Amino acid sequence: MTKFDVLTVGNAIVDIIARCEDEFLVDNGIIKSAMNLIDAERAELLYSRMGPALEASGGSAGNTAAGVASLGGKAAYFGKISNDQLGEIFTHDIRAQGVHFETKPLPSTPPTARSMIFVTPDGERSMNTYLGACVELGPEDVEADVVAEAKVTYFEGYLWDPPRAKDAIRECARIAHENGREVSMTLSDSFCVHRYRAEFLDLMRSGTVDIVFANRAEALALYETEDFELALANIARDCKLAAVTMSEEGSIIVRGDERVRVEATHIHSVVDTTGAGDLYAAGFLFGYTTGRSLADCGRLGSLAAGIVIEQVGPRPMVSLSAAAKNAGLL
Amino acid sequence: MTKFDVLTVGNAIVDIIARCEDEFLVDNGIIKSAMNLIDAERAELLYSRMGPALEASGGSAGNTAAGVASLGGKAAYFGKISNDQLGEIFTHDIRAQGVHFETKPLPSTPPTARSMIFVTPDGERSMNTYLGACVELGPEDVEADVVAEAKVTYFEGYLWDPPRAKDAIRECARIAHENGREVSMTLSDSFCVHRYRAEFLDLMRSGTVDIVFANRAEALALYETEDFELALANIARDCKLAAVTMSEEGSIIVRGDERVRVEATHIHSVVDTTGAGDLYAAGFLFGYTTGRSLADCGRLGSLAAGIVIEQVGPRPMVSLSAAAKNAGLL
Numbered sequence: 001m002t003k004f005d006v007l008t009v010g011n012a013i014v015d016i017i018a019r020c021e022d023e024f025l026v027d028n029g030i031i032k033s034a035m036n037l038i039d040a041e042r043a044e045l046l047y048s049r050m051g052p053a054l055e056a057s058g059g060s061a062g063n064t065a066a067g068v069a070s071l072g073g074k075a076a077y078f079g080k081i082s083n084d085q086l087g088e089i090f091t092h093d094i095r096a097q098g099v100h101f102e103t104k105p106l107p108s109t110p111p112t113a114r115s116m117i118f119v120t121p122d123g124e125r126s127m128n129t130y131l132g133a134c135v136e137l138g139p140e141d142v143e144a145d146v147v148a149e150a151k152v153t154y155f156e157g158y159l160w161d162p163p164r165a166k167d168a169i170r171e172c173a174r175i176a177h178e179n180g181r182e183v184s185m186t187l188s189d190s191f192c193v194h195r196y197r198a199e200f201l202d203l204m205r206s207g208t209v210d211i212v213f214a215n216r217a218e219a220l221a222l223y224e225t226e227d228f229e230l231a232l233a234n235i236a237r238d239c240k241l242a243a244v245t246m247s248e249e250g251s252i253i254v255r256g257d258e259r260v261r262v263e264a265t266h267i268h269s270v271v272d273t274t275g276a277g278d279l280y281a282a283g284f285l286f287g288y289t290t291g292r293s294l295a296d297c298g299r300l301g302s303l304a305a306g307i308v309i310e311q312v313g314p315r316p317m318v319s320l321s322a323a324a325k326n327a328g329l330l
Numbered sequence: 331m332t333k334f335d336v337l338t339v340g341n342a343i344v345d346i347i348a349r350c351e352d353e354f355l356v357d358n359g360i361i362k363s364a365m366n367l368i369d370a371e372r373a374e375l376l377y378s379r380m381g382p383a384l385e386a387s388g389g390s391a392g393n394t395a396a397g398v399a400s401l402g403g404k405a406a407y408f409g410k411i412s413n414d415q416l417g418e419i420f421t422h423d424i425r426a427q428g429v430h431f432e433t434k435p436l437p438s439t440p441p442t443a444r445s446m447i448f449v450t451p452d453g454e455r456s457m458n459t460y461l462g463a464c465v466e467l468g469p470e471d472v473e474a475d476v477v478a479e480a481k482v483t484y485f486e487g488y489l490w491d492p493p494r495a496k497d498a499i500r501e502c503a504r505i506a507h508e509n510g511r512e513v514s515m516t517l518s519d520s521f522c523v524h525r526y527r528a529e530f531l532d533l534m535r536s537g538t539v540d541i542v543f544a545n546r547a548e549a550l551a552l553y554e555t556e557d558f559e560l561a562l563a564n565i566a567r568d569c570k571l572a573a574v575t576m577s578e579e580g581s582i583i584v585r586g587d588e589r590v591r592v593e594a595t596h597i598h599s600v601v602d603t604t605g606a607g608d609l610y611a612a613g614f615l616f617g618y619t620t621g622r623s624l625a626d627c628g629r630l631g632s633l634a635a636g637i638v639i640e641q642v643g644p645r646p647m648v649s650l651s652a653a654a655k656n657a658g659l660l
Contacts, residue, residue, distance in 0.1 A: 016419075018426075019647065052396065052423040054643060055385035066382065085415040085441070089346075093382040096348075111415070312642070313384060317349065 004100065005073040005289035006282075007150035009165075009172060010061025011134040011158055012079030012103070013113040014086045015274065015314055018053040020118040025126055030118065035127045035189045037161060043130040046116050055086075056313040057093035058115060060156045060188060063275045063314045067282025067304050069098040070320035072330070073289065076100035076146050078168070082133040086112035097315070103141050106133045123270030123309070131162055138164035139171045147175040151289040152211065154281065157188035160196040173208045182240075184211035186281055187218035194221055204238040211288075212242040213281045219244050232259075243298065245280050250302060253294045262298030265306035275314030279304035283320070300329055334430065335403040335619035336612075337480035339495075339502060340391025341464040341488055342409030342433075343443040344416045345604065345644055347455075348383040350448040355456055360448065365457045365519045367491060373460040376446050385416075386643040387423035388445060390486045390518060393605045393644045397612025397634050399428040400650035402660070403619065406430035406476050408498070412463040416442035427645070433471050436463045453600030453639065461492055468494035469501045477505040481619040482541065484611065487518035490526040503538045512570075514541035516611055517548035524551055534568040541618075542572040543611045549574050562589075573628065575610050580632060583624045592628030595636035605644030609634035613650070630659055 025032050028049065038046065057066075059079060068075040077094055081087035083105045090112060094101045113132040117125050137159070147153055153176045159165035173183045187193050187200060200222060203209045212235060214222065219231040235242045236254040245251045248267070253260040283304035287297035307316050307323055316323075324330040355362050358379065368376065387396075389409060398405040407424055411417035413435045420442060424431045443462040447455050467489070477483055483506045489495035503513045517523050517530060530552065533539045542565060544552065549561040565572045566584040575581045578597070583590040613634035617627035633654055637646050646653075654660040 047422060050422070050426060052387070052426045052645060052647075053419075054647075055419060057382070089383075089385060092377060092380070096380060096382045312647075315382060317382075317384075317642075 002151050003074065003149035004076045004146060005151050006065065006068045006285045007076040007078070007146055007153045008061035008065040009078040009153065009155040009159065009169060010059050011113055011131060011156065011162065012062060012081045012090055013059035013115050013129060013134070014090055015056050015058035015115050015117050016050070016053045017056065017117045017119060017272070017274070017312060018051045020051065020120060022120050025118060025120065030126050030128060031191070032120070032126050033124050034191050035129055035158065038128050038130050040130060043114070043116070043128070046128055050116055054312060055089070056315065057090045058275070058314040060158060060186065060278045061154065062094055063278035064154060064282045064285070065099045066094060066097045066315040067279045067320060068286050070316055071283065071286040071300070071304070071324060072321040073286040076150060078103050078141055078143065080106065080133045080137040080141065081112045082106040082110065083108060084111050086114060087133070100146065102143065106136055110135065117274055119272045119274070123273050125272060125274040135162040137162060137168055139167045142168050142171045142175070144175050147172050148179040150176070150181060152182045152184050152285055154184040154285060156186055157192045157196065157200060160192070160199060170208065182210040183208060184213065184285065185209045186213040186277065187222060190217040190221040193218050197222060201238065210240045212239045213277070213284070214242065215245045215277060243284050243301065245277060251280065251298050253298050255294065260294045260298060262295060262302055265302045267306055267309055269310060271310050272312045273309055275308040276305045278314065279308045279316065296329060300324060303327055303329060332481050333404065333479035334406045334476060335481050336395065336398045336615045337406040337408070337476055337483045338391035338395040339408040339483065339485040339489065339499060340389050341443055341461060341486065341492065342392060342411045342420055343389035343445045343459060343464070344420055345386050345388035345445050345447050346380070346383045347386065347447045347449060347602070347604070347642060348381045350381065350450060352450050355448060355450065360456050360458060361521070362450070362456050363454050364521050365459055365488065368458050368460050370460060373444070373446070373458070376458055380446055384642060385419070386645065387420045388604070388644040390488060390516065390608045391484065392424055393608035394484060394612045394615070395429045396424060396427045396645040397609045397650060398616050400646055401613065401616040401630070401634070401654060402651040403616040406480060408433050408471055408473065410436065410463045410467040410471065411442045412436040412440065413438060414441050416444060417463070430476065432473065436466055440465065447604055449602045449604070453603050455602060455604040465492040467492060467498055469497045472498050472501045472505070474505050477502050478509040480506070480511060482512050482514050482615055484514040484615060486516055487522045487526065487530060490522070490529060500538065512540040513538060514543065514615065515539045516543040516607065517552060520547040520551040523548050527552060531568065540570045542569045543607070543614070544572065545575045545607060573614055573631065575607060581610065581628050583628050585624065590624045590628060592625060592632055595632045597636055597639055599640060601640050602642045603639055605638040606635045608644065609638045609646065626659060630654060633657055633659060
């Protein structure tokens with residue numbers, strides 16, 4: 001028996017969440033629905049313009065680890081925080097969810113990363129991320145025994161933004177494969193794909209990554225096409241397994257010639273899409289590492305994503321395990 | 331024209347909010363629905379046992395100031411934070427709501443206060459407050475010009491817990507009355523009333539406080555009686571104006587021989603009662619300082635309280651002004 005079902009690696013971030021009108025995004029040059037990278041100075045400026053906010057632990061891969069744990073899976077996480085109050089909040093929340101998290105914090109500056117997330121009336125989230133302490137994540141943060149004992153090691157494409165995290169990921173992939181495990185990534189964001197397309201394709205084609213998560217825009221961006229069928233055919237060729245999400249149209253899972261179509265769950269009211277993709281990956285990977293069919297992996301992903309869309313904040317505030325049991329999926 | 335409608339003074343606190351079952355309160359010796367004062371050591375212990383949480387700026391009087399501003403009133407706030415990340419969050423949120431907040435922060439420790447709020451399935455909140463920087467609030471923090479220019483200065487009974495805040499309040503009351511303004515307080519919590527009954531009664535009977543807010547339990551505790559009618563008669567005698575809230579039964583406003591009964595608004599689903607009393611006071615004081623009838627003051631209070639009960643967190647995430655217009659109250 002392995003010690004962990006899923007290890008996730010990502011930028012450890014505390015979300016600062018406020019609602020705004022679409023005009024605010026335009027007036028402040030924020031690309032809607034995207035992850036906008038910002039420096040400390042712009043972080044200060046945007047915060048001064050932001051309305052009253054709520055704070056919640058976030059970070060794409062952190063949300064995924066929390067989702068796996070909420071489903072009853074054994075999860076671990078690597079990510080860099082600083083020894084400050086936001087770092088304390090991040091650490092508390094992920095451990096309180098039952099996730100193994102022991103990455104050594106920075107002693108002081110740069111501070112723990114924060115993302116100012118503006119949620120427009122349509123529920124779409126537009127993120128403005130100051131990476132802070134995340135820029136220090138490196139190979140020295142890889143807990144080799146955790147990687148060796150995790151069925152799947154999953155990481156964010158966002159990790160190509162800080163300077164040395166990619167070295168940590170390559171080291172994780174090496175250890176994982178040496179131990180007969182699998183490696184998975186999310187393409188994270190279509191702008192992120194534009195920044196690192198060649199490297200992401202190389203990760204897939206070299207077999208460094210086995211399982212890829214993407215949404216439609218990211219899949220199209222990866223292959224620089226408007227033809228979704230072509231993108232799907234390419235992604236099926238370039239990795240062993242891929243799950244491509246399509247918002248309210250559900251998801252398509254591709255493995256070689258096999259294709260599985262999964263419906264989205266019915267959403268009563270789109271409150272805040274933050275964490276939707278992360279939670280889809282959580283549900284899928286929980287299903288995958290516990291030996292379920294691809295269709296059920298996708299259904300668990302849809303369920304978890306649907307729940308997080310109907311609340312404020314990126315990690316589910318209800319037990320996903322209970323929700324999945326109610327839905328007949330566990 | 332005065333510069334401020336309402337100045338509020340209180341313990342400046344960031345809330346850390348998580349759901350729990352009732353058993354958790356029992357197992358951890360937390361008095362349900364009350365404000366439990368804790369020290370740094372117990373704060374650490376309880377946090378280690380708390381589930382994943384959300385953070386939001388809170389503090390009773392801070393919530394009231396935010397509510398007044400959300401209704402379109404001119405609000406100011408005095409409260410002590412430290413120069414740390416939670417203090418930055420507190421400052422941002424209250425200023426972003428349009429509230430004047432210039433109390434000088436402590437340079438370092440003790441840290442900004444936090445309250446761990448456990449919300450049980452019935453929506454009741456049980457608070458565990460570590461006062462941190464709040465213990466340093468004193469008369470030197472009184473901005474005399476703000477007090478002089480505020481129609482009503484409102485403070486929390488909770489301010490009798492830290493050592494020197496009461497001196498700040500007495501100074502505020504002196505300045506306010508010298509300038510023909512009124513002074514208001516909330517009794518805050520029935521346990522708080524038990525701690526400071528004699529002093530609270532003296533504040534009222536000496537005319538230091540003109541307007542009192544209480545809930546039923548606090549009014550009964552103040553007069554050490556189980557007879558609500560008697561408590562109402564006493565409170566009417568001991569201050570110029572009082573508003574006593576009774577949860578789903580609405581509120582009673584007493585002024586001399588005058589009594590006004592106000593219904594509670596219909597609540598679809600009690601999500602989290604945190605801030606309900608604070609927002610009642612906000613609605614009432616906004617109405618009062620803008621010259622409305624006592625009945626309309628109470629209705630504005632009920633409206634604001636009802637809105638905050640249907641969300642997570644102590645300050646309304648929607649515009650109270652818009653909600654009051656929709657309800658025909660503005």
